Amino acid sequence: MALPVPSADRSAAPAAPSLEPLFRLMSADLERVNAVIVARMHSPVPLIAQLAKHIVSAGGKRLRPLLTLACARLGGYRGERHIAIAAVVEFIHTATLLHDDVVDASALRRGRDTANAVWGNKPAILVGDFLFARAFQLMVQDGSLRVLDILSQAASVIAEGEVHQLMTANDTATSEADYLAVIEAKTAALFAAAARVGAVLAERSADDEMALERFGRNLGIAYQLVDDMLDFSAREVELGKHVGDDFRDGKMTLPIVVAFARGDAEERSFWRRTLENGEQRDGDLERALGILKRRGALAETLARARAYAAAAAEALDGFPDNPLRRALAEAAAFATERGF
């Protein structure tokens, strides 16, 4: 798995925050999660196995299952159940990715062709359903109704968030509150649930459980804010998908919401033409980027993300200061300083 490496020009400054300490501390557990994922994606239907292999080998940061693993251990959990539950979290995430890529007609993710681009929409939809069902089977085998409750609730909120996002697309009247409601549901709900079930496995107090929930939720919001910024500002090779996809889809992400609010009449007319009417021509993405920078919309988005990341780190205050807690706090900082 590719890990971020501090770039040379930062070598005099403090090392850039990284996921590496979290990966290192949880690597043995994470390998077992990967083994469960491979084993439980198996199906007598060959196309499911093929598609599953494509997804698994594409990797990804495995950030959500890492949260479950690390929060369970941070809570003092010594058992084995967190392995299967972390796999459940990744299955739910992968199922939503498969459906998202169909909904957005995305062709590239994590630097590879999407499943829908390779096999078409039909298997991508149905294998998403399969993974979702399989996630619930794994939870049933674990046998905790509390875990089932938290993750089925998250799954339902994610779907609501995705539909809400559809409704705000192409609508320049979308408010910051609408945008935040969308990302809290479609992204942060699963981060929150992933962290919270770690606390449940560790049988922590309700306060500790909600602290880890808050950690995950704030981290998830920070992560999505940066995702939406990177959609405009990243280098494509690092991002692993096409820059400007959200703009082409008419998605009302925070950079756009901020730039629209701060824009003059001419800029608003540009946003209306490109996003509401979907009339985009050569050079529009570059012009959009110019406006976003001039209006400070990308910087504002990053500033918000950093505030959420700080809130995430703060939520860990009640836990003992140890390498794992520091690695989780660093993961929150990484969320806002990453280039991919």
Next chain:
Amino acid sequence: MALPVPSADRSAAPAAPSLEPLFRLMSADLERVNAVIVARMHSPVPLIAQLAKHIVSAGGKRLRPLLTLACARLGGYRGERHIAIAAVVEFIHTATLLHDDVVDASALRRGRDTANAVWGNKPAILVGDFLFARAFQLMVQDGSLRVLDILSQAASVIAEGEVHQLMTANDTATSEADYLAVIEAKTAALFAAAARVGAVLAERSADDEMALERFGRNLGIAYQLVDDMLDFSAREVELGKHVGDDFRDGKMTLPIVVAFARGDAEERSFWRRTLENGEQRDGDLERALGILKRRGALAETLARARAYAAAAAEALDGFPDNPLRRALAEAAAFATERGF
């Protein structure tokens, strides 16, 4: 809800089998299921509520939740939990319908525009996910890990069956065994689970539970066989969807599998052109229908369906002979004698 009415020209013969007795016996319970469905489809996201209303008001036979209700009562269950679990069964079914209609690009179901035809594929996919997640939330609230186990297993098998069906599409080498494996997974698994959870609620013996599972499974196979026959032979206004959709999609249903096996070289070349190569022109559906009739493929499909329906009715033998058992047996007979 429209109920089948025996047609006048059958009045001298024994009355045609009907779902009416089952509906009548379970109508109070079914009304409560409908109320739970409406209440639990609610979402703060308006598009979910709109789409849900469209689906609910389209009705359908509610056959699967009826199985849960009736099997619970047949087993002597006196409680209330079967209401929510029947709603779960209908949610899972509706979620798969939403995704099926996207996968098949269907425009008409139950005589109405499909959700994907009205709102597009994106909300149809995402509301399917929402309903699926909501089904699991309802089960978690019920709190039975046995019920969760049976229905999450069914959901996973359904998705496998749908993917398997994709793989047999356009493949004239599809065998009867392939076809049966597909329909057992994509259709009969939910019928079987719906009936079985009724027995679980009633706390029947393992033998009784498996007898009701067998009832549901055989009924589901019979039901799908007839569905696949009606796709060629039904009157469109009764069917509520377009005749010949499966043929246009290149689906290898039993009528085609039988006709291909019995066909001469010219017919096989016709099937290869229309189904494998997807080259269809005006008059091909009529020609297909002519071959299916001449080769006895529709009659053969119906004969198989009747055998499965008889096996379904037989599975009820161990239960006391009462109006409810007779109504369930009649529902099995109805499955093969219906025109829609």
